[in-house]
Amino acid sequence: MEFLVAQLSGFSGSLTALVMDPVTYFYLIPAVFLGIVFGALPGLTATLAVTILTGFFGNKFPLEYSLIALIGAYVGAIYGGSYPSILLNIPGTAASAATAMDGYPLTKKGRGGEALGITTTASFIGTLFGTVCLLVFVWALLLMSKNIASPEKALLALFGILLSGTLMSQDLVIKGWIAGLIGLAMAMIGLDPILSEDRYTFGWSYLLSGLQVVPVLMGAFAIPQIMDGMRATVMVSDMPQIGRVVPRFREVFRRLPGISRSGAIGTGVGALPGVGEDVAGWVSYGVGKAASKESKDFGKGSVDGLISAEAANNAAIGGALIPLLVLGIPGSPPAAALLGALKINNVIPGPTIDPALILHVVAILVMASLTMFLMGLFTAKVFIMILRIPQTVFLPVVLVLTTIGSFSVGGGINDLFLMVCVGLVAYAMNVMQYPIAPLVIGVILGGLFDETFRRSLLISDGDLAVFASRPGAAILLTLNILLILSQIPFFKRAARRLTTKRKETP
Amino acid sequence: MKRTLTALGVAALLAISTAGAGAQEYPYRDITTAVVWGAGGGTDSINRMIMAEMEKHLPVGISVINQTGGVAGSNGMTYVMNQPDDGYTLVGLSESNVTAAVQGGWDKRFNYWHPFIVGGSPDLISVPADSPYNTLEELVVAAKAAPGTIPAAASGSGSIHHLNLLAIENGTGATFKFIPYKGSAPGQEAAVAGEVALVVTSLAEQAPLIAGGQLKPLAMLTPEDAEFDGKTIKSAFSMYSGLDKYLPLKQAIGFAVHASASDDVKAKLTDAFDKAIASDVVAEWAAANNYDIGGQSGAEATAIFDKLESTFAWTLWDLKAAKVDPSTLSIPKP
Numbered sequence: 001m002e003f004l005v006a007q008l009s010g011f012s013g014s015l016t017a018l019v020m021d022p023v024t025y026f027y028l029i030p031a032v033f034l035g036i037v038f039g040a041l042p043g044l045t046a047t048l049a050v051t052i053l054t055g056f057f058g059n060k061f062p063l064e065y066s067l068i069a070l071i072g073a074y075v076g077a078i079y080g081g082s083y084p085s086i087l088l089n090i091p092g093t094a095a096s097a098a099t100a101m102d103g104y105p106l107t108k109k110g111r112g113g114e115a116l117g118i119t120t121t122a123s124f125i126g127t128l129f130g131t132v133c134l135l136v137f138v139w140a141l142l143l144m145s146k147n148i149a150s151p152e153k154a155l156l157a158l159f160g161i162l163l164s165g166t167l168m169s170q171d172l173v174i175k176g177w178i179a180g181l182i183g184l185a186m187a188m189i190g191l192d193p194i195l196s197e198d199r200y201t202f203g204w205s206y207l208l209s210g211l212q213v214v215p216v217l218m219g220a221f222a223i224p225q226i227m228d229g230m231r232a233t234v235m236v237s238d239m240p241q242i243g244r245v246v247p248r249f250r251e252v253f254r255r256l257p258g259i260s261r262s263g264a265i266g267t268g269v270g271a272l273p274g275v276g277e278d279v280a281g282w283v284s285y286g287v288g289k290a291a292s293k294e295s296k297d298f299g300k301g302s303v304d305g306l307i308s309a310e311a312a313n314n315a316a317i318g319g320a321l322i323p324l325l326v327l328g329i330p331g332s333p334p335a336a337a338l339l340g341a342l343k344i345n346n347v348i349p350g351p352t353i354d355p356a357l358i359l360h361v362v363a364i365l366v367m368a369s370l371t372m373f374l375m376g377l378f379t380a381k382v383f384i385m386i387l388r389i390p391q392t393v394f395l396p397v398v399l400v401l402t403t404i405g406s407f408s409v410g411g412g413i414n415d416l417f418l419m420v421c422v423g424l425v426a427y428a429m430n431v432m433q434y435p436i437a438p439l440v441i442g443v444i445l446g447g448l449f450d451e452t453f454r455r456s457l458l459i460s461d462g463d464l465a466v467f468a469s470r471p472g473a474a475i476l477l478t479l480n481i482l483l484i485l486s487q488i489p490f491f492k493r494a495a496r497r498l499t500t501k502r503k504e505t506p
Numbered sequence: 507m508k509r510t511l512t513a514l515g516v517a518a519l520l521a522i523s524t525a526g527a528g529a530q531e532y533p534y535r536d537i538t539t540a541v542v543w544g545a546g547g548g549t550d551s552i553n554r555m556i557m558a559e560m561e562k563h564l565p566v567g568i569s570v571i572n573q574t575g576g577v578a579g580s581n582g583m584t585y586v587m588n589q590p591d592d593g594y595t596l597v598g599l600s601e602s603n604v605t606a607a608v609q610g611g612w613d614k615r616f617n618y619w620h621p622f623i624v625g626g627s628p629d630l631i632s633v634p635a636d637s638p639y640n641t642l643e644e645l646v647v648a649a650k651a652a653p654g655t656i657p658a659a660a661s662g663s664g665s666i667h668h669l670n671l672l673a674i675e676n677g678t679g680a681t682f683k684f685i686p687y688k689g690s691a692p693g694q695e696a697a698v699a700g701e702v703a704l705v706v707t708s709l710a711e712q713a714p715l716i717a718g719g720q721l722k723p724l725a726m727l728t729p730e731d732a733e734f735d736g737k738t739i740k741s742a743f744s745m746y747s748g749l750d751k752y753l754p755l756k757q758a759i760g761f762a763v764h765a766s767a768s769d770d771v772k773a774k775l776t777d778a779f780d781k782a783i784a785s786d787v788v789a790e791w792a793a794a795n796n797y798d799i800g801g802q803s804g805a806e807a808t809a810i811f812d813k814l815e816s817t818f819a820w821t822l823w824d825l826k827a828a829k830v831d832p833s834t835l836s837i838p839k840p
Contacts, residue, residue, distance in 0.1 A: 149701035191577070193688050196609075196663050196827060205611075209575040346544040351695055451688065458685055459657050459701065 011135060014359040018367055024068060028364075031069035032371045035076020040383050042084055043229030043391055044398065045093045046077035046277065047437075050337040051217045052398070054344075055405020058214075063345040068364050070341055074334050075368040078277050078314050079123040079376065083383050086115045086306075095277035095316075098285040098309035105301030113243035113380075118303055119310045120245070120376035121252050122259050126311035127369035129263030130270065130318020134325075135362050137271075141326040145351045148327070150452040150459065151467050155476035156273070157449035160329050161442050162483050164274025168435040173487045175434045183442020184449065186211055193451040194458065206414040211443065213340040215406040215419040220440050221333070222402040223423025224430040229395045245380045258304050259311045262288065266312030270319025274441040276332030277313040277320075284312030318365060325349050325358055329445060333437045336444055532593055532771050533566045539761055540573040541598030542582030548627070548710065552759045553598035555791050556624050559782035564774070570598065579603045580611025587618070591764030593771035600759040601626070604815040605664055608822055608837070610829040615837065616815045619762035620772055621807040622779050623800035625792060626757025627710035628728040629670045630739060632721040634697050637704075642678075642725040642745055645704065649680035658682035659693035660706040664822045666757055667693075670727050671706045672821065673752035674742070697721060708757060709734065710796040728754045734796070755817065758800065758810055776803050816840045 018024050031053070038049035053073050057066035081096030086103030099119065106115040148156075161184060165176030189200045190210030201207040262284045269280035288308030289298045298305040320331030321338075328349040330336040342349060347357065406419040426436050460466035468474050485491045539557055543549040550572060557568040573582035579599060583606060589595035597619065604616045631642065639645040649656050660667040663686050675681055682704070687693035690707040697705040698720045705712075705721070709732060715721040717735050725742035726732045729750070732739045743749050763775060782788060783801040792799050802810060817840045819832035832839075 147699055149696065149699045194686050196686075205576065205580075208577055208611075209581075212575075344544075346547055346550075348689075348691060350692075351698070455685060455687075459683075 007135065007139065010355070010359050011362055014356070014363040015366060018068075018360070018363045023065065024367070027065050027068040028072050028367060028371055031072030032076040032368055032375060035073035035078075036080035036083075036372065036375065036383055037386055038073065039077035039080020039096075040083040040092050040387055041389070041391070041394060042090045042092055043225060043395065044077075045221070045225065046074060046081070046095060047221045047333040047337060048225055048398070049073040049077040050334040051214075051221050051340075052401050052405050054337050054341040055214050055218060055408060056401070057341065058344060058405075058408050060408070063342070063347060064360060066341060066345075067361065068367075070338055071361065071364045072368040072371065074338070075127055075314070075317060075365065075372050076375075077334075078317060079120070079127075079310075079372050080383065081313075082119045082123070082310055083116070083380075084387055086119065087112055087384065087387070093278075095281055095313040096309070097278060098281040099306060099313075101285065101299050101309070102302050102305035105299070106303070106306070109301055110243070111301070113245045114247065115303075115306060116380055117245040117247035117377065118251065118255070119306060120373060120380075121247050122255070122262070122307045122311040123314040123376070124369050124373035125256075125259050126263045126266060126314035127317060127365065127372070129260065129311070130267045130315035131362055131365040131369070132318075133264075133267040133315075134318040134321055134365070137322050138325055138358055141322065142351060142353075145326050148351075148472065149470070150456040151470055151473040152476060153327075154449055154452040154456055155467060155473055155480060156327065156329060157445040157452065159476060159480050159483070160273030160323075160445050161438060161449070162480060163272055164441040165435070165438040166483060166487070167272075167275045167279050168437045170433050170435065175432075176438045179429060179434045179436065180438035180442040183439040183444075184446040186216070186439075186443050187446025188450060193447065194454050206412070210447070211418060211422075212415055213343055213444070215415040216422050216443055217337050217340055217440060218402045218406045219419040219422030220426045220436050220443075221337075222398065223419070224427040224436065226395050226399050226402070227423075227427050228430065229391050246377050255303065255307055258288065258292065258307045261291065262308045262311035263315040266315030267319035269312070270316030270331050271322045273323055273329045273331060273445075274333075274336075274437060276334070276437065277316040280316035280319075281309040281313040284308045314369075321361060321365075325353060325361065326351075328448065330441065333440065336437075336440050339444060532768075532774055533564060535594065536566050537564075537568045537594050537596060539568055539570045539596040539598050540582050540586050541570060542573060542579030542603060543598075543600065544572060544574050548708075548757075549598055549600045549759050551795075552624050552797075553761055556761070556779075556782055556788065559785055559787055560775075560778040563778040563781045568596075576606075577609045577611030578606035580606045583614075584612055587612075587614070587764075591766045593763055593767050593775065596761050596763050596775075598761045601666055601757055601811075601814050601818075604811060605818050605822060605828075607835050608819045608828040608830045608832050609664070613835075615835055616811050617808060618765055619811075620765045620767065620804065621758075621760060621762040621811055622775070622803040623758045623760040623807045623810060624783070624788075625797045625800040626759050627708035627795075627797045628726055628732060628754070628756060629667060629706055629708050630712065630723055630726045630732070631671075631674065631704060631706050631742070632697070632712055632716065632723045633704045634700055635720050635722050636700075637722060639703075639724070640722075642742055645724065646678045646680045646746075649682055653681040654683050656682050656704070657685050657702040658704045658706070659685055659687050659696050659702040661690050661693055662686050662688060663825065663827045664818065666755060667706045667708070669755050669818065669821055670753070673749070673755060674706070674727065677742075677749035677752050678746050694721065708796075709739075713796050728756065755814075756798075758807075758814060760800070760807070772804065779803055813840070 035049050038044040050070055053070050078095050081093035082099045084090045084092040085096040085100035089100050089104035091097040091100050103115050161180040165180040166173050169176035189207055192199055265284040266280040269283050285308045289295050292304040294302045294304045320335040323329040323331045324335045330339045406415050456466050467477050541550045541553050554570050557570050561568050573585045575581040586595050586597040606612055633639050660671040690711040693705050696702050723739045726739050729743045731741050816838050819837045822828040823832050
């Protein structure tokens with residue numbers, strides 16, 4: 001109880017400090033606006049918004065302020081994707097793909113404005129839901145994480161890479177794993193963390209410090225997006241008429257149970273390492289379809305369906321930040337970009353993270369969702385106008401921003417070569433339908449896995465039992481094995497046989 | 507013809523303007539300090555603090571940037587090396603940079619620089635709060651009973667903390683199992699989690715963990731005892747007599763200008779540095795952050811870095827962790 005009071009007073013202190021500081025708005029309002037624009041423009045994603053801002057702010061602005069902009073853009077972009085989903089049936093980001101399922105039918109019925117309004121409200125409540133979960137669970141996890149030693153960290157990093165590969169794949173799970181392993185291999189470049197031997201540097205001193213985070217993020221997330229966007233430009237001809245956007249209070253109140261359910265699912269999915277808002281949206285949509293009273297209307301313009309997707313993808317933000325702040329394991333691709341921002345500012349997330357920083361992040365989330373809510377309700381028409389900008393205009397601008405971002409952090413031409421190389425590889429993978437997120441998660445968690453795995457063996461004198469003898473490690477090892485087994489055809493079939501048998505004998 | 511004349515005119519103008527600039531007294535424009543370690547670290551915060559103080563005694567401003575990466579800060583040192591030696595670009599560095607040459611980061615000895623030492627935080631040896639060892643003697647007895655089995659954290663291979671751990675081993679006859687970590691914070695975290703039995707890092711870095719009751723300090727690795735949080739941490743020198751042969755090896759954090767810079771530049775910087783070091787702001791900062799003030803510059807500071815360079819270089823070479831033989835760089839043996 002005392003703990004809770006201390007938390008709440010700490011949080012209200014941070015929030016007041018943030019609200020009272022006029023500089024906050026200078027960062028927050030443009031960032032949320034930019035985020036919504038990025039989300040709304042098809043071809044630009046939340047990950048890209050956070051990545052570009054990470055490069056732009058680099059280590060040249062105070063972290064407290066750049067975090068406002070990064071998180072503001074993150075919240076804005078996840079929400080902004082709903083505009084084209086609802087109005088044009090083109091998801092602005094992968095996170096709002098499920099939103100289009102019910103949003104577009106509503107627009108066709110002439111209820112586009114209502115759909116936007118309820119989406120805005122659901123996103124707002126969803127974000128707050130995730131934020132509250134972040135505030136509560138981060139401390140519980142921080143207390144636990146004091147006992148997390150190298151073997152657990154290694155298994156956790158591996159779990160993150162595998163899970164991201166499993167859930168982010170479009171067709172074959174093995175493709176996600178391959179992407180993750182490529183990322184893992186990329187993380188091996190440079191001086192090794194234990195013995196300081198150089199690996200895969202080919203005598204090139206630039207590679208000694210390993211692959212830089214920001215150019216890799218830019219190359220992996222931005223370049224394929226831009227190239228794809230330029231190849232298939234979406235032309236927006238006629239914009240449907242919308243009506244009143246501000247929703248009725250009673251309507252919102254009636255939907256509250258649905259919003260809370262979706263918020264909880266979203267936070268949970270977001271907290272899984274490397275699994276982002278898009279999965280959260282779909283999972284919640286699926287659960288909603290099973291649980292809602294309107295389930296037969298799902299896909300034909302159900303407000304409940306809309307809420308299921310939108311509340312969940314925004315709630316995933318708070319969820320994604322939980323493992324990021326406690327363990328340094330990003331819960332989603334945009335959170336991976338956020339981790340990059342923390343790293344270049346020398347903040348190492350983990351048990352020794354400054355508690356004030358966590359409260360600051362929570363306060364920013366609250367402010368960002370509020371800004372998003374007000375902007376969404378009162379300036380929706382502006383964003384609808386932005387949808388008319390052709391991709392051939394904004395994609396080159398984004399390319400320039402990406403290049404500047406990659407260059408500015410390290411200030412070397414080699415960073416640009418790295419960005420282009422990673423970009424081309426990522427593009428090729430994209431064409432072959434390999435997911436990119438596991439690759440980036442692999443690069444980011446690969447170093448952690450390499451270091452902690454080898455250190456565990458160093459301490460145990462090479463005895464692999466160290467990964468099974470500690471209770472935490474044993475649980476994580478089991479999870480890893482189950483994840484791999486679940487994809488092997490033999491076990492898949494066995495599992496299916498078991499479940500069908502159970503159904504036959506009630 | 508006309509073009510040639512214009513070109514000549516431009517050349518003449520340029521010549522006049524550069525001559526004019528040369529005649530202006532140092533410093534007439536802002537100075538940039540490139541810190542070779544990341545923002546927020548010890549070297550970074552010390553440089554930002556001292557530069558803000560030195561600005562008050564100079565007619566120009568000093569901006570601090572970070573140029574990180576490479577081997578032992580070689581990116582930042584190379585960057586500053588490639589700038590003119592006119593005193594307008596300084597390099598913020600620490601004792602860890604003396605290994606850049608033997609680790610293959612660059613090919614200069616440390617006396618390429620004319621250093622200024624702000625200070626450093628003394629190292630100490632600590633154990634987790636629930637450790638069975640309550641004194642350094644108990645720990646050493648246990649280590650002697652089972653040589654090379656007690657895991658010890660002390661940052662990465664070849665760091666100042668690693669050398670301090672080696673010195674403790676040499677001075678007491680104990681051997682530990684050295685587990686490298688990327689930096690002090692992860693090593694300390696590992697000690698708190700019970701992954702290693704002891705950790706050697708600086709007092710500044712351990713302060714929050716000792717104050718929070720998560721680490722138990724055993725002994726300072728300096729000749730003097732230290733006062734911390736109202737308690738005295740005893741010096742290891744009072745427990746083992748042979749230690750003064752190997753210790754103290756102390757952090758030296760500060761900045762440097764090209765050794766080839768003019769005497770006027772060095773004198774101006776030294777004057778501002780001395781005034782800054784004597785200020786209350788620096789003293790208060792040092793006390794609040796558990797740092798000891800150094801204040802050495804020029805020949806005195808070079809002598810300290812020479813000693814650090816030879817100790818670090820040869821220790822790394824003996825550990826087979828160096829790529830370049832220190833004798834080829836004519837670094838003398840300690």
